[in-house]
Amino acid sequence: MTCDEAREAFSDLYDETLSGPPLVTITQHLASCTACRAEWAAFQKAMRAVSGLGGAEPSPGFAARVRQGIEAPTRWQRAVHWLFFPLRVKVPIQALALVLVAFAGLLIYQRSPELRRAAEPQPAAPPPVTREAPAPAAPPGLKTPDISGAGSEPSQRTEGTRPLAETPKAERAELPAAPADAIGSPPQAGLEAEKDRATSALRDEAKELGKTTAPSESPKTAKPSRDARPRAPESGTAGRSLQQSAPAPAQPPTRAKEGSVSSIPTKSADELYAAARTDMDSQRYDLAIEGLRAFITQNPRDARIADAHLRLGDAYVAQRRYTEAISEYEALVREFPDSPLIPTALYREAQARLALGDRAGCRMLRDVADRYAQTPEAALARETLSTRCR
Amino acid sequence: MQRPAAPAMGSTVPLAAAAADEDRGLVDRAQAGDAGAFETLVRRYQGWVFTLVLRMLGDRAEAEDLAQEIFLKAYRGLKGFKGASRFSTWLYSITSHHCLNHLKARRRQLHHLGLGGDRPGAVGNDPPAPVDRLADEAPRADVLLERADRARIVQAELAHLSEAHRLILVLRDIQGLSYEEIAQTLRLELGTVRSRLHRARMEMKARLTPYL
Secondary structure: OOHHHHHHOHHHHHHOOOOOHHHHHHHHHHHHOHHHHHHHHHHHHHHHHHHOOOOOOOOOOHHHHHHHHHHOOOHHHHHHHHHHOOHHHHHHHHHHHHHHHHHHHHHHHHHOHHHHHHHOOOOOOOOOOOOOOOOOOOOOOOOOOOOOOOOOOHHHOOOOOOOHHHOOHHHHOOOOOOOHHHHHOOOOOOHHHHHHHHHHHHHHHHHHHHHHOOOOOOHHHHOOOOOOOOEOOOOOOHHHHHOOOOOOOOOOHHHHHHOEHHHHHHOOHHHHHHHHHHHHHOOOHHHHHHHHHHHHHHOOOOOOHHHHHHHHHHHHHHOOOHHHHHHHHHHHHHHOOOOOOHHHHHHHHHHHHHHOOOOHHHHHHHHHHHHOOOOHHHHHHHHHHHHHOO | OOOOOOOOHHHOOOOOHHHHHHHHHHHHHHHOOOHHHHHHHHHHHHHHHHHHHHHHHOOHHHHHHHHHHHHHHHHHOHHHOOOOOOHHHHHHHHHHHHHHHHHHHHHHHHHHOOOOOOOOOOOOOOOOOHHHHHHHOOOOHHHHHHOOOHHHHHHHHHHHOOHHHHHHHHHHHHOOOOHHHHHHHHOOOHHHHHHHHHHHHHHHHHHHHHHO
């Protein structure tokens, strides 16, 4: 056995795990090798020193402290305790807080027309209507709304012409500015009732205006030729095509022959305006809106722009899109401050605001009644103030 | 041939079958939520756990905190103890691994503080324990011996071993575990235990020889 082999066996020798020939061999080597014997003695001393470190005990009360740690509530238990105990105090407080939060949410909802509008179910989009198709049948008692009745020769109109004033009395009396379902349905509580009142007010206002202004050219006498108007059966809406600024090369030639609205760039402002009015007459408000938008965009200097804004606002009211209607009325007031349509626009904007539950409508009505005291709108405003803004 | 010194009383482990049966009963009661039964187990093993932690860390206060953590961890993990091994072996395993994890975390922390450093012979690059620093500043060995401060020297040199060598040396030569128990506790092969223990002992002998 070499010295290295002997020293490799020190650990086993120390643990007394050697027996038989290996034990005899290493014992003989240690007896004969002074160096290994000294190493072995040093090894034993070192191991005894290590073992001599001995055990240690923790400080008194260690086990009790561990038990306290065991029995101490966990973080979750502490959190639950902090949240709910004492139950008789904290649970009522939390319930009250919940009620307050719900109330605040309701209040915010009621005060935010945008939220209310977003929560409303969107009215179903009308099916694509072709110009050739007959106008949808109006419910009994309702006829095609005609807000302005600009006549068959729109080019003769001036900016100062009040659209409603031109509507024949008999027809003006049947001027619902809202969809048939809104007017025909019984008023419901809350928002629906509010909207019904708003649409009724707009209709009454139209009647009143008709009584107080001289009738002018009837739209029926004007009879804008629907068949003569360009059509866009493939698009479903006149306005969308109207807004195209360039001829659509992709249009089939046959459609172009039929007078597709995609060839609108060649159409005059008069034709555009007449088409939009006809759509209003036929309660095709989507088409009317797009047509009027195209008219405003393509003919910004036309004398009928103010009138177009007013009609556009009325079309939006008919669709219960009060926010957009307000924008149009505001545009009229902002861009045509000297227009004689201002009282009308202000009054209708006030009605639209009331339909949204916005009390600013009352303030506007007072303004109309004061500033335009001699106008029919002032009388209507006073009437509405007495009934809805008390 | 001289047998190795028996472990000190404070670290004596109840290995007898009767003790194991008694442990089993206490464990069952503790698993059922009897904190008193677990406290009894703590009293029975606190010396053993504390000794191992103290020899591994070298700092008494830190060792006491860590031993407490180990028992709390054992209590929370008691539901998972199915009795496949002895409770003592299960507890040794938790203690050993918790010590190693703690040393690793301490090394990382010191490294972040810029206090960590490589040390020759330290497999895990563990930083000097508090006792190391004391040893570095300590007077010569003969003076220390004269002051009967042998234990302090041994502890300081022990701290210079790698964590793996230190652990196996403590388990065998201070705690008195058998090779089989060490293999079970550290989840090592018997041959690995034997060879690692031999290297640890030879290194310790080389370190202590100048002082002895």
